[in-house]
Amino acid sequence: MKNKNLLSIEHYAESFGTNKHKPKDYIKYLKRCVSLKETYISNNDEENAKRCLLLESILQIQHNYLKTYKLILKNKHDSAWSCIIDIENEIELIKPYIEVDFAKYKLDIVKDKNTKIQTLFPYTLFFSAGYTVGNYRCSICGEVITLRHRCNHKKGQIYNGRWCFWIKENITNFDHVAVVTNPKDKRCIPKEFNGKRFDFSVVDELVIHIKRPYLNWDLKWSKLRHPHDLFKDVKETDYCPCGSDKLYKDCCLKESGVLRPHVDFDFGQGFSDNPNIIKYHYPKSKDNVSAFKSDMQGIIMTMK
Template identity: 35%
Template structure:
Protein backbone atom coordinates (compact mmCIF):
# COMPACT_ATOMS: atom_id res chain seq x y z
CA UNK A 1 0.00 0.00 0.00
CA UNK A 2 1.24 3.47 -0.85
CA UNK A 3 2.21 5.68 2.07
CA UNK A 4 -0.28 8.51 2.53
CA UNK A 5 -1.51 10.61 5.44
CA UNK A 6 -4.99 9.44 6.40
CA UNK A 7 -5.90 10.36 9.96
CA UNK A 8 -8.39 13.23 10.05
CA UNK A 9 -11.56 14.09 8.16
CA UNK A 10 -9.61 16.71 6.19
CA UNK A 11 -7.22 14.00 5.00
CA UNK A 12 -10.11 12.12 3.38
CA UNK A 13 -10.76 14.99 0.94
CA UNK A 14 -7.25 15.83 -0.25
CA UNK A 15 -6.18 15.71 -3.88
CA UNK A 16 -3.55 13.17 -2.85
CA UNK A 17 -6.03 10.61 -1.57
CA UNK A 18 -8.29 11.12 -4.58
CA UNK A 19 -5.34 10.57 -6.91
CA UNK A 20 -4.38 7.36 -5.09
CA UNK A 21 -7.93 6.01 -5.30
CA UNK A 22 -8.15 6.87 -9.02
CA UNK A 23 -4.75 5.30 -9.67
CA UNK A 24 -5.68 2.05 -7.93
CA UNK A 25 -9.01 1.87 -9.75
CA UNK A 26 -7.29 2.41 -13.11
CA UNK A 27 -4.65 -0.21 -12.31
CA UNK A 28 -7.33 -2.70 -11.28
CA UNK A 29 -9.25 -2.25 -14.54
CA UNK A 30 -6.03 -2.64 -16.52
CA UNK A 31 -5.10 -5.81 -14.61
CA UNK A 32 -8.56 -7.29 -15.21
CA UNK A 33 -8.32 -6.53 -18.93
CA UNK A 34 -4.87 -8.15 -19.10
CA UNK A 35 -5.88 -11.23 -17.10
CA UNK A 36 -3.51 -10.42 -14.21
CA UNK A 37 -5.69 -11.70 -11.37
CA UNK A 38 -3.08 -11.32 -8.63
CA UNK A 39 -2.61 -7.63 -9.43
CA UNK A 40 -6.36 -7.05 -9.77
CA UNK A 41 -6.95 -8.65 -6.39
CA UNK A 42 -4.18 -6.61 -4.77
CA UNK A 43 -5.67 -3.40 -6.17
CA UNK A 44 -9.07 -4.41 -4.78
CA UNK A 45 -7.47 -5.04 -1.38
CA UNK A 46 -5.80 -1.64 -1.26
CA UNK A 47 -8.91 0.16 -2.51
CA UNK A 48 -11.12 -1.60 0.03
CA UNK A 49 -8.67 -0.86 2.85
CA UNK A 50 -8.48 2.83 2.00
CA UNK A 51 -12.27 2.97 1.78
CA UNK A 52 -12.52 1.32 5.21
CA UNK A 53 -10.11 3.83 6.77
CA UNK A 54 -12.01 6.74 5.23
CA UNK A 55 -15.36 5.39 6.44
CA UNK A 56 -14.00 4.82 9.95
CA UNK A 57 -12.74 8.42 10.06
CA UNK A 58 -16.16 9.65 8.90
CA UNK A 59 -17.88 7.62 11.64
CA UNK A 60 -15.59 9.13 14.27
CA UNK A 61 -16.19 12.62 12.88
CA UNK A 62 -19.96 12.12 13.03
CA UNK A 63 -19.69 11.03 16.66
CA UNK A 64 -17.78 14.25 17.36
CA UNK A 65 -20.52 16.20 15.57
CA UNK A 66 -23.19 14.29 17.58
CA UNK A 67 -24.60 12.72 14.41
CA UNK A 68 -24.90 9.48 16.34
CA UNK A 69 -27.30 7.57 14.07
CA UNK A 70 -25.18 8.31 10.99
CA UNK A 71 -22.05 7.21 12.84
CA UNK A 72 -23.80 4.01 13.99
CA UNK A 73 -24.66 3.10 10.40
CA UNK A 74 -21.12 3.86 9.25
CA UNK A 75 -19.65 1.70 12.01
CA UNK A 76 -21.81 -1.19 10.83
CA UNK A 77 -20.57 -0.67 7.27
CA UNK A 78 -17.01 -0.66 8.63
CA UNK A 79 -17.71 -3.95 10.38
CA UNK A 80 -18.89 -5.57 7.15
CA UNK A 81 -16.02 -4.17 5.06
CA UNK A 82 -13.41 -5.20 7.62
CA UNK A 83 -14.63 -8.81 7.52
CA UNK A 84 -14.34 -8.97 3.74
CA UNK A 85 -10.91 -7.35 3.71
CA UNK A 86 -9.56 -9.69 6.39
CA UNK A 87 -10.88 -12.70 4.47
CA UNK A 88 -8.76 -11.65 1.47
CA UNK A 89 -5.76 -10.17 3.25
CA UNK A 90 -2.38 -11.24 4.61
CA UNK A 91 -0.46 -10.51 7.81
CA UNK A 92 1.64 -7.55 6.66
CA UNK A 93 -1.31 -5.85 4.97
CA UNK A 94 -3.49 -6.28 8.05
CA UNK A 95 -0.88 -4.42 10.11
CA UNK A 96 -0.30 -1.70 7.52
CA UNK A 97 -4.00 -1.02 6.96
CA UNK A 98 -4.96 -0.81 10.69
CA UNK A 99 -7.48 -3.63 10.44
CA UNK A 100 -6.92 -4.90 13.98
CA UNK A 101 -7.23 -1.39 15.45
CA UNK A 102 -10.41 -0.63 13.52
CA UNK A 103 -12.01 -3.98 14.36
CA UNK A 104 -11.30 -3.47 18.06
CA UNK A 105 -12.64 0.07 18.14
CA UNK A 106 -15.81 -0.66 16.14
CA UNK A 107 -17.13 -3.01 18.83
CA UNK A 108 -16.08 -0.62 21.62
CA UNK A 109 -17.83 2.36 20.03
CA UNK A 110 -20.95 0.25 19.45
CA UNK A 111 -20.98 -0.88 23.10
CA UNK A 112 -21.34 2.75 24.22
CA UNK A 113 -24.56 3.31 22.28
CA UNK A 114 -27.89 3.17 24.16
CA UNK A 115 -29.60 1.26 21.33
CA UNK A 116 -31.22 -1.97 22.47
CA UNK A 117 -34.23 -2.60 20.20
CA UNK A 118 -34.11 -3.31 16.48
CA UNK A 119 -36.50 -4.50 13.80
CA UNK A 120 -35.57 -7.69 11.97
CA UNK A 121 -37.37 -8.42 8.69
CA UNK A 122 -38.02 -12.02 7.67
CA UNK A 123 -37.84 -12.84 3.96
CA UNK A 124 -38.61 -15.70 1.63
CA UNK A 125 -35.92 -15.94 -1.03
CA UNK A 126 -36.59 -17.56 -4.39
CA UNK A 127 -32.93 -18.28 -5.09
CA UNK A 128 -29.39 -16.90 -4.88
CA UNK A 129 -26.88 -16.50 -7.67
CA UNK A 130 -23.11 -16.00 -7.71
CA UNK A 131 -22.07 -12.42 -8.50
CA UNK A 132 -18.96 -13.70 -10.31
CA UNK A 133 -20.39 -16.24 -12.74
CA UNK A 134 -24.16 -15.93 -12.34
CA UNK A 135 -24.58 -19.58 -11.31
CA UNK A 136 -27.90 -20.32 -9.63
CA UNK A 137 -26.97 -21.61 -6.19
CA UNK A 138 -28.70 -24.71 -4.87
CA UNK A 139 -27.87 -26.98 -1.90
CA UNK A 140 -26.27 -29.56 -4.23
CA UNK A 141 -25.25 -27.28 -7.05
CA UNK A 142 -22.61 -24.67 -6.31
CA UNK A 143 -20.02 -23.02 -8.47
CA UNK A 144 -16.28 -22.85 -7.72
CA UNK A 145 -16.52 -19.33 -6.26
CA UNK A 146 -16.65 -18.83 -2.49
CA UNK A 147 -18.79 -16.09 -0.99
CA UNK A 148 -16.60 -13.34 0.51
CA UNK A 149 -13.54 -14.11 -1.61
CA UNK A 150 -12.14 -11.85 -4.31
CA UNK A 151 -11.75 -13.11 -7.88
CA UNK A 152 -10.02 -11.00 -10.51
CA UNK A 153 -10.64 -7.81 -8.54
CA UNK A 154 -14.30 -8.55 -7.78
CA UNK A 155 -15.80 -9.57 -4.44
CA UNK A 156 -17.98 -12.65 -4.61
CA UNK A 157 -21.40 -12.17 -3.06
CA UNK A 158 -24.62 -14.13 -3.33
CA UNK A 159 -27.27 -12.05 -5.07
CA UNK A 160 -30.89 -12.44 -3.99
CA UNK A 161 -33.72 -13.10 -6.46
CA UNK A 162 -37.51 -13.22 -6.07
CA UNK A 163 -37.44 -11.99 -2.48
CA UNK A 164 -40.71 -11.69 -0.56
CA UNK A 165 -41.08 -10.09 2.88
CA UNK A 166 -42.89 -12.31 5.37
CA UNK A 167 -42.63 -10.61 8.75
CA UNK A 168 -40.91 -8.03 10.91
CA UNK A 169 -39.74 -8.96 14.39
CA UNK A 170 -38.43 -6.86 17.28
CA UNK A 171 -35.04 -8.15 18.45
CA UNK A 172 -32.14 -7.13 20.71
CA UNK A 173 -29.39 -8.76 18.63
CA UNK A 174 -30.08 -7.86 14.99
CA UNK A 175 -28.50 -9.17 11.81
CA UNK A 176 -28.78 -5.62 10.45
CA UNK A 177 -27.67 -3.14 13.08
CA UNK A 178 -28.94 -0.15 11.09
CA UNK A 179 -32.57 -1.12 11.86
CA UNK A 180 -32.72 0.83 15.13
CA UNK A 181 -36.18 1.22 16.69
CA UNK A 182 -35.45 4.28 18.82
CA UNK A 183 -36.05 7.99 18.63
CA UNK A 184 -32.57 9.39 19.23
CA UNK A 185 -34.00 12.53 20.84
CA UNK A 186 -35.21 10.40 23.77
CA UNK A 187 -31.85 8.66 24.40
CA UNK A 188 -28.78 9.48 26.44
CA UNK A 189 -25.54 9.63 24.43
CA UNK A 190 -23.45 10.95 27.32
CA UNK A 191 -20.86 8.17 27.11
CA UNK A 192 -20.17 8.83 23.43
CA UNK A 193 -20.05 12.57 23.96
CA UNK A 194 -17.75 12.29 26.96
CA UNK A 195 -15.29 9.92 25.31
CA UNK A 196 -15.11 11.75 21.98
CA UNK A 197 -14.43 15.06 23.74
CA UNK A 198 -10.99 13.73 24.76
CA UNK A 199 -10.05 12.33 21.34
CA UNK A 200 -8.61 14.39 18.51
CA UNK A 201 -8.72 11.76 15.77
CA UNK A 202 -10.10 8.31 15.02
CA UNK A 203 -6.79 6.52 15.51
CA UNK A 204 -5.87 7.60 19.03
CA UNK A 205 -5.70 4.56 21.26
CA UNK A 206 -8.16 4.16 24.12
CA UNK A 207 -9.97 1.44 25.98
CA UNK A 208 -12.97 0.96 28.26
CA UNK A 209 -13.49 -0.90 31.52
CA UNK A 210 -17.01 -1.73 32.63
CA UNK A 211 -17.47 -1.80 36.39
CA UNK A 212 -20.02 -0.76 39.04
CA UNK A 213 -19.94 2.01 41.64
CA UNK A 214 -22.01 2.69 44.77
CA UNK A 215 -23.46 6.12 45.55
CA UNK A 216 -25.50 7.40 48.54
CA UNK A 217 -29.24 7.27 48.00
CA UNK A 218 -29.41 11.06 48.42
CA UNK A 219 -27.61 11.44 45.09
CA UNK A 220 -30.66 9.99 43.32
CA UNK A 221 -33.21 12.62 44.36
CA UNK A 222 -33.91 13.40 40.69
CA UNK A 223 -35.15 9.83 40.11
CA UNK A 224 -38.88 9.40 40.73
CA UNK A 225 -40.28 6.22 42.26
CA UNK A 226 -41.91 5.23 38.95
CA UNK A 227 -38.69 5.59 36.97
CA UNK A 228 -36.56 2.61 35.99
CA UNK A 229 -34.09 1.87 38.78
CA UNK A 230 -30.59 3.29 38.13
CA UNK A 231 -29.11 -0.14 38.93
CA UNK A 232 -30.55 -1.32 35.58
CA UNK A 233 -32.62 -4.15 37.06
CA UNK A 234 -35.60 -3.13 34.85
CA UNK A 235 -37.70 -2.73 38.01
CA UNK A 236 -39.06 0.62 39.16
CA UNK A 237 -36.91 2.63 41.56
CA UNK A 238 -39.56 2.16 44.29
CA UNK A 239 -39.64 -1.61 43.87
CA UNK A 240 -35.88 -1.98 43.74
CA UNK A 241 -33.31 0.33 45.37
CA UNK A 242 -35.30 3.31 46.66
CA UNK A 243 -35.24 2.07 50.27
CA UNK A 244 -31.51 1.31 50.30
CA UNK A 245 -28.77 3.51 51.77
CA UNK A 246 -26.68 3.14 48.62
CA UNK A 247 -27.36 2.31 44.98
CA UNK A 248 -24.87 0.39 42.87
CA UNK A 249 -24.98 1.50 39.24
CA UNK A 250 -23.05 0.53 36.09
CA UNK A 251 -19.89 2.57 35.59
CA UNK A 252 -17.40 2.83 32.76
CA UNK A 253 -13.78 3.93 32.99
CA UNK A 254 -12.15 5.32 29.87
CA UNK A 255 -8.46 4.52 29.55
CA UNK A 256 -6.29 6.70 27.31
CA UNK A 257 -2.78 6.33 25.93
CA UNK A 258 -2.13 10.07 26.29
CA UNK A 259 -2.05 12.28 29.41
CA UNK A 260 -5.28 14.16 30.11
CA UNK A 261 -6.10 17.32 32.09
CA UNK A 262 -6.54 16.70 35.82
CA UNK A 263 -10.27 17.51 35.69
CA UNK A 264 -10.75 14.67 33.19
CA UNK A 265 -10.53 12.30 36.15
CA UNK A 266 -13.79 13.65 37.59
CA UNK A 267 -16.63 11.14 37.70
CA UNK A 268 -19.62 12.08 35.57
CA UNK A 269 -22.73 11.24 37.61
CA UNK A 270 -25.90 11.09 35.47
CA UNK A 271 -28.49 11.60 38.23
CA UNK A 272 -27.49 14.90 39.80
CA UNK A 273 -30.13 17.63 39.73
CA UNK A 274 -29.69 20.39 37.22
Protein backbone atom coordinates (compact mmCIF):
# COMPACT_ATOMS: atom_id res chain seq x y z
CA MET A 1 0.00 0.00 0.00
CA LYS A 2 1.37 3.40 -1.02
CA ASN A 3 2.11 6.12 1.47
CA LYS A 4 -0.45 8.98 1.41
CA ASN A 5 2.33 11.52 0.88
CA LEU A 6 3.60 9.53 -2.08
CA LEU A 7 0.10 9.42 -3.56
CA SER A 8 -0.33 13.18 -3.13
CA ILE A 9 2.95 13.78 -4.99
CA GLU A 10 1.84 11.48 -7.81
CA HIS A 11 -1.51 13.26 -8.08
CA TYR A 12 0.24 16.64 -8.24
CA ALA A 13 2.53 15.42 -11.03
CA GLU A 14 -0.45 13.95 -12.90
CA SER A 15 -2.28 17.30 -12.76
CA PHE A 16 0.40 18.98 -14.90
CA GLY A 17 -1.16 20.63 -17.93
CA THR A 18 -4.59 20.98 -16.31
CA ASN A 19 -6.33 23.76 -14.42
CA LYS A 20 -5.77 21.82 -11.19
CA HIS A 21 -2.01 22.14 -11.42
CA LYS A 22 -0.51 24.90 -9.25
CA PRO A 23 3.11 25.69 -10.24
CA LYS A 24 3.66 27.62 -6.99
CA ASP A 25 3.32 24.32 -5.07
CA TYR A 26 6.31 22.80 -6.87
CA ILE A 27 8.84 23.40 -4.07
CA LYS A 28 6.48 21.99 -1.45
CA TYR A 29 5.97 18.73 -3.33
CA LEU A 30 9.62 18.46 -4.35
CA LYS A 31 10.78 18.77 -0.73
CA ARG A 32 8.16 16.24 0.33
CA CYS A 33 9.38 13.86 -2.37
CA VAL A 34 13.06 14.19 -1.40
CA SER A 35 12.29 13.71 2.30
CA LEU A 36 10.17 10.65 1.60
CA LYS A 37 12.89 9.21 -0.64
CA GLU A 38 15.49 9.50 2.13
CA THR A 39 13.13 7.73 4.53
CA TYR A 40 12.65 4.85 2.10
CA ILE A 41 16.42 4.66 1.54
CA SER A 42 17.01 4.43 5.30
CA ASN A 43 14.45 1.63 5.51
CA ASN A 44 15.99 -0.18 2.51
CA ASP A 45 12.66 0.06 0.68
CA GLU A 46 14.23 0.05 -2.79
CA GLU A 47 11.00 0.01 -4.80
CA ASN A 48 9.47 3.10 -3.18
CA ALA A 49 12.85 4.85 -3.02
CA LYS A 50 13.13 4.39 -6.78
CA ARG A 51 9.59 5.66 -7.27
CA CYS A 52 10.38 8.82 -5.31
CA LEU A 53 13.59 9.37 -7.28
CA LEU A 54 11.67 9.15 -10.56
CA LEU A 55 8.93 11.46 -9.27
CA GLU A 56 11.63 13.92 -8.24
CA SER A 57 12.87 13.98 -11.85
CA ILE A 58 9.33 14.27 -13.22
CA LEU A 59 8.60 17.29 -11.02
CA GLN A 60 11.86 18.94 -12.09
CA ILE A 61 11.12 18.33 -15.77
CA GLN A 62 7.65 19.85 -15.47
CA HIS A 63 8.99 22.82 -13.52
CA ASN A 64 11.81 23.46 -16.01
CA TYR A 65 9.36 23.24 -18.90
CA LEU A 66 7.25 26.08 -17.48
CA LYS A 67 10.38 27.96 -16.48
CA THR A 68 11.73 27.84 -20.04
CA TYR A 69 8.90 29.97 -21.42
CA LYS A 70 9.10 32.46 -18.58
CA LEU A 71 12.83 32.90 -19.19
CA ILE A 72 12.28 33.50 -22.90
CA LEU A 73 9.67 36.16 -22.11
CA LYS A 74 12.27 37.81 -19.85
CA ASN A 75 14.84 37.74 -22.68
CA LYS A 76 16.99 35.25 -20.77
CA HIS A 77 17.48 32.98 -23.75
CA ASP A 78 20.76 31.41 -22.62
CA SER A 79 19.17 30.30 -19.35
CA ALA A 80 16.10 29.06 -21.23
CA TRP A 81 18.34 26.99 -23.50
CA SER A 82 20.00 25.40 -20.45
CA CYS A 83 16.56 24.42 -19.14
CA ILE A 84 15.65 22.93 -22.51
CA ILE A 85 18.77 20.76 -22.56
CA ASP A 86 18.30 19.77 -18.91
CA ILE A 87 14.79 18.59 -19.80
CA GLU A 88 16.07 16.62 -22.77
CA ASN A 89 18.77 14.89 -20.72
CA GLU A 90 16.47 14.13 -17.78
CA ILE A 91 13.77 12.64 -20.01
CA GLU A 92 16.28 10.35 -21.69
CA LEU A 93 17.51 9.26 -18.27
CA ILE A 94 14.14 8.32 -16.77
CA LYS A 95 12.19 7.20 -19.84
CA PRO A 96 13.26 3.51 -19.64
CA TYR A 97 11.77 3.37 -16.13
CA ILE A 98 8.44 5.07 -16.83
CA GLU A 99 7.42 3.96 -20.33
CA VAL A 100 3.95 2.99 -19.10
CA ASP A 101 3.40 6.26 -17.20
CA PHE A 102 5.10 8.55 -19.74
CA ALA A 103 1.87 10.08 -21.07
CA LYS A 104 0.23 10.20 -17.64
CA TYR A 105 2.64 12.94 -16.60
CA LYS A 106 2.42 14.72 -20.01
CA LEU A 107 6.06 13.87 -20.67
CA ASP A 108 5.24 12.78 -24.22
CA ILE A 109 3.98 16.30 -24.94
CA VAL A 110 6.86 17.94 -23.08
CA LYS A 111 9.39 15.89 -25.05
CA ASP A 112 7.76 16.80 -28.36
CA LYS A 113 7.54 20.55 -27.62
CA ASN A 114 11.00 20.61 -26.08
CA THR A 115 12.50 19.10 -29.23
CA LYS A 116 10.61 21.46 -31.54
CA ILE A 117 11.38 24.68 -29.69
CA GLN A 118 15.10 23.88 -29.99
CA THR A 119 14.78 24.33 -33.77
CA LEU A 120 13.84 27.99 -33.24
CA PHE A 121 17.07 28.87 -31.44
CA PRO A 122 20.01 30.14 -33.53
CA TYR A 123 22.62 27.89 -31.90
CA THR A 124 24.40 25.66 -34.43
CA LEU A 125 27.94 25.63 -32.98
CA PHE A 126 28.97 24.50 -29.50
CA PHE A 127 32.10 24.25 -27.38
CA SER A 128 33.70 20.95 -26.39
CA ALA A 129 36.64 20.86 -23.99
CA GLY A 130 39.62 18.55 -24.43
CA TYR A 131 41.19 17.05 -21.30
CA THR A 132 42.46 13.81 -19.79
CA VAL A 133 40.54 11.95 -17.06
CA GLY A 134 42.83 10.09 -14.67
CA ASN A 135 40.17 7.70 -13.47
CA TYR A 136 36.46 7.25 -12.86
CA ARG A 137 34.78 6.32 -9.61
CA CYS A 138 31.39 4.67 -9.11
CA SER A 139 28.90 6.95 -7.34
CA ILE A 140 27.25 3.98 -5.60
CA CYS A 141 30.10 1.95 -4.12
CA GLY A 142 33.04 4.32 -4.54
CA GLU A 143 35.20 1.79 -6.38
CA VAL A 144 37.64 3.04 -9.02
CA ILE A 145 36.62 2.08 -12.57
CA THR A 146 39.36 0.95 -14.95
CA LEU A 147 39.52 -0.95 -18.24
CA ARG A 148 40.34 -4.13 -16.34
CA HIS A 149 38.12 -3.63 -13.33
CA ARG A 150 34.52 -2.57 -13.01
CA CYS A 151 32.17 -2.94 -10.09
CA ASN A 152 28.78 -4.59 -10.36
CA HIS A 153 26.90 -1.30 -10.74
CA LYS A 154 25.88 0.05 -14.16
CA LYS A 155 25.73 3.69 -15.22
CA GLY A 156 22.20 5.02 -15.57
CA GLN A 157 20.73 2.37 -13.28
CA ILE A 158 18.97 3.05 -9.96
CA TYR A 159 20.19 1.44 -6.74
CA ASN A 160 18.10 2.05 -3.62
CA GLY A 161 16.96 5.51 -4.68
CA ARG A 162 20.30 6.67 -6.14
CA TRP A 163 21.43 7.04 -9.74
CA CYS A 164 24.64 5.30 -10.66
CA PHE A 165 27.07 7.54 -12.52
CA TRP A 166 30.83 7.71 -12.93
CA ILE A 167 32.67 10.52 -11.17
CA LYS A 168 35.61 11.97 -13.10
CA GLU A 169 38.78 12.32 -11.02
CA ASN A 170 42.34 13.60 -11.54
CA ILE A 171 41.49 15.69 -14.58
CA THR A 172 44.65 16.94 -16.32
CA ASN A 173 45.89 18.23 -19.68
CA PHE A 174 43.09 20.69 -20.23
CA ASP A 175 44.63 21.63 -23.56
CA HIS A 176 41.96 22.88 -25.95
CA VAL A 177 38.36 23.85 -26.58
CA ALA A 178 36.92 22.67 -29.88
CA VAL A 179 34.01 24.19 -31.77
CA VAL A 180 31.65 21.40 -32.80
CA THR A 181 28.17 20.88 -34.23
CA ASN A 182 27.26 17.73 -32.29
CA PRO A 183 28.54 18.10 -28.70
CA LYS A 184 28.03 15.84 -25.71
CA ASP A 185 26.75 18.84 -23.78
CA LYS A 186 24.61 21.27 -25.79
CA ARG A 187 24.65 23.74 -22.91
CA CYS A 188 28.17 24.84 -23.89
CA ILE A 189 27.09 27.66 -26.20
CA PRO A 190 28.79 30.85 -27.44
CA LYS A 191 27.35 34.14 -26.25
CA GLU A 192 28.10 35.87 -29.53
CA PHE A 193 29.02 35.01 -33.11
CA ASN A 194 31.81 37.03 -34.73
CA GLY A 195 31.33 39.68 -32.05
CA LYS A 196 27.62 40.03 -32.77
CA ARG A 197 24.64 39.07 -30.65
CA PHE A 198 22.38 36.20 -31.59
CA ASP A 199 18.89 36.97 -32.85
CA PHE A 200 16.04 35.23 -30.98
CA SER A 201 13.13 36.89 -32.81
CA VAL A 202 11.69 33.63 -34.11
CA VAL A 203 11.43 31.85 -30.77
CA ASP A 204 10.15 35.10 -29.22
CA GLU A 205 7.43 35.28 -31.86
CA LEU A 206 6.20 31.85 -30.82
CA VAL A 207 6.33 32.28 -27.07
CA ILE A 208 4.55 35.64 -26.82
CA HIS A 209 1.44 34.01 -28.30
CA ILE A 210 1.40 30.95 -26.04
CA LYS A 211 -0.55 30.82 -22.81
CA ARG A 212 0.21 28.60 -19.84
CA PRO A 213 0.62 25.63 -19.53
CA TYR A 214 2.40 26.05 -22.89
CA LEU A 215 1.30 22.65 -24.17
CA ASN A 216 -1.28 23.57 -26.82
CA TRP A 217 0.92 24.57 -29.74
CA ASP A 218 2.78 23.00 -32.61
CA LEU A 219 5.10 23.95 -35.46
CA LYS A 220 6.31 22.48 -38.69
CA TRP A 221 9.16 23.44 -40.99
CA SER A 222 9.11 23.64 -44.77
CA LYS A 223 10.42 26.00 -47.45
CA LEU A 224 8.63 28.79 -49.33
CA ARG A 225 9.65 31.44 -51.84
CA HIS A 226 10.70 34.84 -50.51
CA PRO A 227 10.14 37.85 -52.81
CA HIS A 228 13.20 38.90 -54.79
CA ASP A 229 12.69 42.45 -53.47
CA LEU A 230 14.14 41.25 -50.16
CA PHE A 231 17.43 40.44 -51.90
CA LYS A 232 18.12 43.68 -53.79
CA ASP A 233 21.71 43.74 -52.51
CA VAL A 234 22.47 40.30 -53.95
CA LYS A 235 24.09 40.42 -57.39
CA GLU A 236 23.23 37.98 -60.16
CA THR A 237 26.76 36.60 -59.96
CA ASP A 238 26.66 36.16 -56.15
CA TYR A 239 25.85 32.84 -54.55
CA CYS A 240 22.12 32.29 -54.30
CA PRO A 241 20.64 33.25 -50.89
CA CYS A 242 18.86 29.89 -50.77
CA GLY A 243 22.18 28.27 -49.85
CA SER A 244 22.42 25.94 -52.85
CA ASP A 245 26.03 26.97 -53.67
CA LYS A 246 24.83 27.94 -57.15
CA LEU A 247 24.94 31.46 -58.57
CA TYR A 248 21.83 33.55 -58.00
CA LYS A 249 21.23 33.89 -61.77
CA ASP A 250 21.43 30.12 -62.23
CA CYS A 251 19.19 29.29 -59.29
CA CYS A 252 16.32 31.11 -57.60
CA LEU A 253 16.49 34.27 -59.72
CA LYS A 254 14.73 32.29 -62.44
CA GLU A 255 11.95 31.39 -60.01
CA SER A 256 9.13 33.40 -58.38
CA GLY A 257 11.26 33.95 -55.28
CA VAL A 258 14.17 32.71 -53.20
CA LEU A 259 13.54 29.36 -51.53
CA ARG A 260 14.05 29.89 -47.81
CA PRO A 261 12.99 28.18 -44.54
CA HIS A 262 9.38 28.59 -43.46
CA VAL A 263 7.95 27.83 -40.04
CA ASP A 264 4.22 27.41 -39.54
CA PHE A 265 2.89 27.96 -36.00
CA ASP A 266 -0.33 26.33 -34.86
CA PHE A 267 -2.06 27.21 -31.59
CA GLY A 268 -4.74 24.57 -31.59
CA GLN A 269 -6.68 25.09 -34.82
CA GLY A 270 -4.55 22.87 -37.06
CA PHE A 271 -2.20 23.69 -39.92
CA SER A 272 -3.48 25.41 -43.04
CA ASP A 273 -2.90 23.99 -46.53
CA ASN A 274 -2.59 27.57 -47.81
CA PRO A 275 -0.93 29.53 -44.99
CA ASN A 276 -1.17 33.29 -44.80
CA ILE A 277 2.32 34.70 -44.41
CA ILE A 278 2.36 37.22 -41.59
CA LYS A 279 6.03 38.07 -41.36
CA TYR A 280 9.31 37.80 -43.20
CA HIS A 281 11.92 37.42 -40.51
CA TYR A 282 15.32 39.02 -40.87
CA PRO A 283 17.76 40.31 -38.22
CA LYS A 284 16.62 43.66 -36.86
CA SER A 285 20.09 45.16 -37.32
CA LYS A 286 23.63 44.24 -38.26
CA ASP A 287 24.34 43.77 -34.56
CA ASN A 288 22.03 40.77 -34.37
CA VAL A 289 23.04 37.47 -35.88
CA SER A 290 21.07 34.52 -37.07
CA ALA A 291 22.84 34.27 -40.45
CA PHE A 292 22.12 32.41 -43.67
CA LYS A 293 24.61 29.74 -42.56
CA SER A 294 22.32 28.68 -39.71
CA ASP A 295 19.16 28.84 -41.87
CA MET A 296 17.61 31.16 -39.30
CA GLN A 297 17.76 34.32 -41.44
CA GLY A 298 14.94 34.91 -43.85
CA ILE A 299 12.38 32.74 -42.10
CA ILE A 300 8.76 33.21 -43.05
CA MET A 301 6.31 32.80 -40.20
CA THR A 302 2.68 31.80 -40.44
CA MET A 303 0.28 31.72 -37.52
CA LYS A 304 -3.12 30.17 -37.21
